[in-house]
Amino acid sequence: MKNDGVKIIKTTTWSPGPGCHGGCGILVHVKDNKVIKVEGDPDHPWNQGRLCSRCLSMTQYMYHKDRLRKPLKRVGERGEGKFEEISWDEAFDLIEEKMKKIRTDYGAESVIFHQGTGRDIGGWISMLAYAYGSPNWMFGLSGISCYTPRLMMMSITQGDFAVVDASQWLEKRYDDPEYKIPEIAIIWGQNLPATCPDGFFGHWYVDLMKRGTEFIVIDPRCTWIASRAKIWLQLRPGTDAALALGFIHVIIKENLVNMDFVEKWTNSPHLVRTDGKIPIFLKEKDIKKDGSDLNFVAHDAVSGDFMVWDSTAQAYDKTGAKPSMDGAFTITLADGSKVPVKTVWTLYKENAEQYTPEKVEDITWVPADKIRQAARMYANAKPGALHWGLPIDTIPSTVPTSQAINHLWCLTGNLDNPGGNAIARYAFDVVTYPYHSGGAILSLPPEVMNKRIGIHDYGCIKDFRAWAQPDKVLEQIFSGSPYPIKGMWIQTANPIACTGMEPQKWHKAIKKLDFTVCVDLFMTPTAMLCDVILPAATFLEKDSLKAWWVPLQAIKKVVEVEECKSDIEINLELCKRFMKDFPFPNTQVLFDSLLKSAGITYKELVDNTWMLPPKGHPSKPYFRHERGLLRPDKKQGFRTPSGKIELFSSWLEKWGLDPLPYHEEPPYSHISTPDLFKEYPLILATGRRMGPFFHSEHRQIPWLREQQKDPVLEIHPDTALKYGIEHGEKVCVENWLGKITVKALVTPVIHPNVVMAEHGWWFPEKKGSEPELFGVWDVNVNQLIPMGHEGKAGLGSPIKSMLCKVYKAKG
Amino acid sequence: MTEYGMLIDYEYCTGCKTCEIACKQEYERPAGKVGGVEVLEFVHTLPNDKLFITNIPHFTRACVFCAGRVKQGLEPACVKHCMARILTFGKIEDLTKLIPEKRKAILWTKG
Ligand code: SF4
Ligand code: SF4
Ligand code: SF4
Numbered sequence: 001m002k003n004d005g006v007k008i009i010k011t012t013t014w015s016p017g018p019g020c021h022g023g024c025g026i027l028v029h030v031k032d033n034k035v036i037k038v039e040g041d042p043d044h045p046w047n048q049g050r051l052c053s054r055c056l057s058m059t060q061y062m063y064h065k066d067r068l069r070k071p072l073k074r075v076g077e078r079g080e081g082k083f084e085e086i087s088w089d090e091a092f093d094l095i096e097e098k099m100k101k102i103r104t105d106y107g108a109e110s111v112i113f114h115q116g117t118g119r120d121i122g123g124w125i126s127m128l129a130y131a132y133g134s135p136n137w138m139f140g141l142s143g144i145s146c147y148t149p150r151l152m153m154m155s156i157t158q159g160d161f162a163v164v165d166a167s168q169w170l171e172k173r174y175d176d177p178e179y180k181i182p183e184i185a186i187i188w189g190q191n192l193p194a195t196c197p198d199g200f201f202g203h204w205y206v207d208l209m210k211r212g213t214e215f216i217v218i219d220p221r222c223t224w225i226a227s228r229a230k231i232w233l234q235l236r237p238g239t240d241a242a243l244a245l246g247f248i249h250v251i252i253k254e255n256l257v258n259m260d261f262v263e264k265w266t267n268s269p270h271l272v273r274t275d276g277k278i279p280i281f282l283k284e285k286d287i288k289k290d291g292s293d294l295n296f297v298a299h300d301a302v303s304g305d306f307m308v309w310d311s312t313a314q315a316y317d318k319t320g321a322k323p324s325m326d327g328a329f330t331i332t333l334a335d336g337s338k339v340p341v342k343t344v345w346t347l348y349k350e351n352a353e354q355y356t357p358e359k360v361e362d363i364t365w366v367p368a369d370k371i372r373q374a375a376r377m378y379a380n381a382k383p384g385a386l387h388w389g390l391p392i393d394t395i396p397s398t399v400p401t402s403q404a405i406n407h408l409w410c411l412t413g414n415l416d417n418p419g420g421n422a423i424a425r426y427a428f429d430v431v432t433y434p435y436h437s438g439g440a441i442l443s444l445p446p447e448v449m450n451k452r453i454g455i456h457d458y459g460c461i462k463d464f465r466a467w468a469q470p471d472k473v474l475e476q477i478f479s480g481s482p483y484p485i486k487g488m489w490i491q492t493a494n495p496i497a498c499t500g501m502e503p504q505k506w507h508k509a510i511k512k513l514d515f516t517v518c519v520d521l522f523m524t525p526t527a528m529l530c531d532v533i534l535p536a537a538t539f540l541e542k543d544s545l546k547a548w549w550v551p552l553q554a555i556k557k558v559v560e561v562e563e564c565k566s567d568i569e570i571n572l573e574l575c576k577r578f579m580k581d582f583p584f585p586n587t588q589v590l591f592d593s594l595l596k597s598a599g600i601t602y603k604e605l606v607d608n609t610w611m612l613p614p615k616g617h618p619s620k621p622y623f624r625h626e627r628g629l630l631r632p633d634k635k636q637g638f639r640t641p642s643g644k645i646e647l648f649s650s651w652l653e654k655w656g657l658d659p660l661p662y663h664e665e666p667p668y669s670h671i672s673t674p675d676l677f678k679e680y681p682l683i684l685a686t687g688r689r690m691g692p693f694f695h696s697e698h699r700q701i702p703w704l705r706e707q708q709k710d711p712v713l714e715i716h717p718d719t720a721l722k723y724g725i726e727h728g729e730k731v732c733v734e735n736w737l738g739k740i741t742v743k744a745l746v747t748p749v750i751h752p753n754v755v756m757a758e759h760g761w762w763f764p765e766k767k768g769s770e771p772e773l774f775g776v777w778d779v780n781v782n783q784l785i786p787m788g789h790e791g792k793a794g795l796g797s798p799i800k801s802m803l804c805k806v807y808k809a810k811g
Numbered sequence: 812m813t814e815y816g817m818l819i820d821y822e823y824c825t826g827c828k829t830c831e832i833a834c835k836q837e838y839e840r841p842a843g844k845v846g847g848v849e850v851l852e853f854v855h856t857l858p859n860d861k862l863f864i865t866n867i868p869h870f871t872r873a874c875v876f877c878a879g880r881v882k883q884g885l886e887p888a889c890v891k892h893c894m895a896r897i898l899t900f901g902k903i904e905d906l907t908k909l910i911p912e913k914r915k916a917i918l919w920t921k922g
Contacts, residue, residue, distance in 0.1 A: 037837075039891065049891060049892075051833075056832045056836045193825035194827070203894040203895055206823055210823060222862045224826060228863075691826075691828060702842030702843070703835050703842050704832075705842070706842040706843055748862055749854060
């Protein structure tokens, strides 16, 4: 297409740029090799022509005067802000020399490869870490509290991830006859119009709303959707598990469970031993000498005998049997001893029995009647959809919390059905962003992987996610034990302003290291502390690909901006220097190899721009468990150890965690720490999304920053009155860890006992060198949130349920 | 006679402010000054104590209803990008037929 010398190029979004998890189709207007405008692509099923403010600001982002355009080398003291421009060759040589020295002197594991949130980086940074030889690829948020806990829990419960089906797998979208509009959608802790989180376009919910979906919103804040919901449950931050268990209680009590689904697809009839302190599965090996540890046992309602569930054959060892759902029995073990056992379902009901709506009201502050109404409404919906957000991850009890919420769609049969929670896989099984080392581009030998920080502390860190555990990493930087940490490669991350809790400690940690590199697009408080800074390209300046979840799509290099290089190219060049026989000479070969499972080349993907998997493909819904599309052996069922949805989790049992969901009080609260609560009587939450900004980004983009100049603290009018605080004035937010000063935003949308502080703030316009670091210390709320409070699984941290006091700032 | 107008189905306006930036990008308008549209947010406590959030895009003196784009057969930039698809630009006689029956809406006219 041509018009006044303007070329229009069709491509798709991801970061860097809008900062989001991407997905939108766009038309980029280019004149004289410069992007002059970005518009939504009307033909792309994801956004259907629309586009958010951050992507529409791309011209200001790409050509910003402060954009890093050349590699920089530190020449002054760390943090002094003295850098010198160097060439890419010099930069690569310097990095190669310094990092190889660390590798020789201390071992490759002494360098941490530190990434930020789920942008276009996971594949490429893990490739670099492994080419270098370090198993310590890391996302720095305490307890890996961003999506990983939910992903982990979904993956061990039903063998796959599940996300709300807003018709994103179908080209015709809402108009496809196969699709059903959810009758009810629960929005559990997310302000969708402000963001496109977890690979989901936030405004799809407005599309659904217009088509008749009614909403239940669970949030301590009244969001726009909450104000339009059928029911809004304003819960106490950090008590989500209790609320979910309250729902489960009502659904069971009122016979709203989809029993056909639960009987057929869950492990509810499997037997659990109740003779020990915590219940554990009864396995075939317990009752037969040569029995397998992989097979489970059930009671046959027809014959009254016990029978074995063969996990490999996916069948009971008895024909014509019908497993008992309920019951407590005594069984003789192989050694002749007798033990009491119960079915999972019986135990499950007993567990839920404790969580009466009245008890849950005490814990969560949500009125019992509303809990009943909401649970009924969701359970009766056909289909019902359940969308959950980050607050489920940002609590130490994230594992039982995610588990309880995940169970809601299992108990109601809203799994992989149109308009329910569809199983989400990478489109065409193309892995661009691996969750596990199994999907990574390169691999390391087991003895090296064994050095990954945290794997000996936490089973799920070992078995589920390939990242090092960040709280343990920070500890080890200071302790040097069991081995010293000497270097850090930081890419798409800004721990000093954003991902680091107790950033004071991260600040010390980074400065303590022998060598640090930061790859970014702008100077940040974190980059300021590093030895080498590399200028990264935006998504319009690079070739890449994305398959999170659908479609599979190409990101195309449209222009170049001076010497900026894509994260992929930077890492590829260093991989070649760090690894003998690195198998990918260039990005095209690498992309082609990643696309193998789709059966296409990168060039073909670029020609298509985006592709949805065809019907019948394992990465396309619906009802894949019925069609044998989920398991490698093509049998019906799920990719779990038993092949069933595991309501009682064998993975949790293996990791020494409670296999059933439960409520755990947040570590700081009026109940857990009554003395601290006296001094710090308000719940401090943070992390709610800000429309114009993605986390710590975009503060320097004029069109976005004009929408909000300063960070705010949301405080309820009654609370503000009590503390003599007026709207717009400066307040101090303080607890035993630190203090910040921000502007009060007095608003009834927040619970009177909760204040909501914004995260990710720093001021690119202020002085960058130390001690100011762009004013980050004045406003970074993470200073009030501890490291080292990860949950029992190594996941989750109290980011949204701290305590604080608030008072007028002086002057 | 007023011929064209903008129908605003504001009950679905989420306040995302995409429209503001779409206009700024289209006309390369500077930050710090209003563009063709500014979204106003109202957080109301209704008489029954229910909280209710309403957003209304206000078309300012700087709005030219994208005359140039419309001439080329394109939608105004804000209409095209509105994330909730609540803006419809067109002839007033056509727009009156699109007025939603069950909720309030605004018809913005320009002479
Ligand atoms: S944030 Fe959402 S609307 Fe904006 S570019 Fe990303 S996916 Fe598209
Ligand atoms: S109609 Fe055009 S000029 Fe008016 S606000 Fe929308 S984009 Fe701006
Ligand atoms: S883009 Fe649409 S939904 Fe967003 S603020 Fe503007 S009018 Fe409202």
